[in-house]
Amino acid sequence: MIKTPEYVAGHGLLSGKSVLITAAAGAGIGFAAATRAVEEGCRGIVISDVHEGRLAASVEKLKQETGLDAVWGLLCNVADEEQVRAxxxxAEDRLAGIDILINNAGLGTSKLLIDMEDAEWHKVIDVTLNGTMRMTRYFLQQVKARGRGAVIVNNASVLGWRAQKEQAHYAAAKAGVMALTRCSALEAAELGVRINAVAPSLAVHPMLRKSAPEALLKELEAxxxxxxxxxxxxxxxxMMFLACDYSSYMTGEIVPVSSQRA
Known part of the structure; x- marks a missing residue:
């Protein structure tokens, strides 16, 4: 195993920018992106989640660890249109306009397709794909009305390209996020909005280690x-690269974050 590199210091990539991130309360990619956005110099950030206690704790942790006071949290289930709009x-009000939206919310379970109920399929699709669509749609409406461009970064997955047992619903949702990214990017270009996505292969965090069988994790890591x-x-x-001006000519792209052999 090649060891994890040292944590990279911020370089002011998001200096003066404002950021909204969904599903950012916890120990996963969302909170890591929120922390990194502040380290990269964002002037203000709003994070959301469906867990009230965890959200409040994450807001305080972000303030304490980074020293940024302009941190807010709001409960949001991206499967609910009213909550998405709220x-x-x-965020538009608190941040005086959102410069960067990171659609991180997603839901996954493990189930063979032959055993899957409609409700489980629909829940994963509704949060992961439809939630990204709802956030993107309403945000673009706001951007169009205010006449100032922005950036959207979506969280997809290599399973949008590759097959894995018990992940038909999740893979279908993430493939949908990829297609949504590409198509919406074409439509949003005239609004001055760039839309790209990351596609991680395996990102390990405490919740994954707690929920996934050890044998499966070892297989995936191998x-x-x-x-x-x-x-x-x-x-x-x-995500920060896609959010910052270094990727100014990129839109509609899916960037793998992967070291997979095949």
Whole structure:
């Protein structure tokens, strides 16, 4: 196994920008992206989640660890259109306009398709794909009305390209996020909005280690060239690249964050 590199210091990539991130309360990619956005100099940030206690704790942790006071949190289930609109309106008001939207919300379970109930299929699709669509749609409406461009970064997955047992619903949703990214990017270009996505292979965080069977994790890690999963901050780093001006000519692209052998 090739060891994890040292944590990379911020370089002011998002200096003066404002950021909204969904599903950012916890120990996963969302909170890692929120932390990195502040380290990269964002002037203000709003994070959302469906867990009230965890959200409040994450807001305080972000303030304490980074020293940024302009941090807010709002409960939001991206499967609910009213909550999506309320979140974006809240962030637009608090941040005096959102410069960067990171659609991180997603839901996954493990079930063979032959055993899957409609309700489980629909829940994963509704949060992961439809939620990304709802956030993107209403945000673009706000951007069009205010006449100032923005950036959207979506969280997809290599399972949008590759097959894995018990992941038909999740893979279908993430493939949909990829297609949504490409198509919406074409439509949003005239609004001055860039839309790209990251596609992680395996990002390891405490919740995954707690929920996934150890044998499955070892199998997935063995597929990676480095013999380990990515740290959540390694995925967040690529999100920051797509969010910042260094990727100014990129839109409609899906960027793998992967070391998979095949």
């Amino acid at each position: 979140l974006i309106d809240f 597929r990676e060239a480095y013999g380990r999963g990515a740290e959540c901050w390694e995925v967040a780093n690529v």
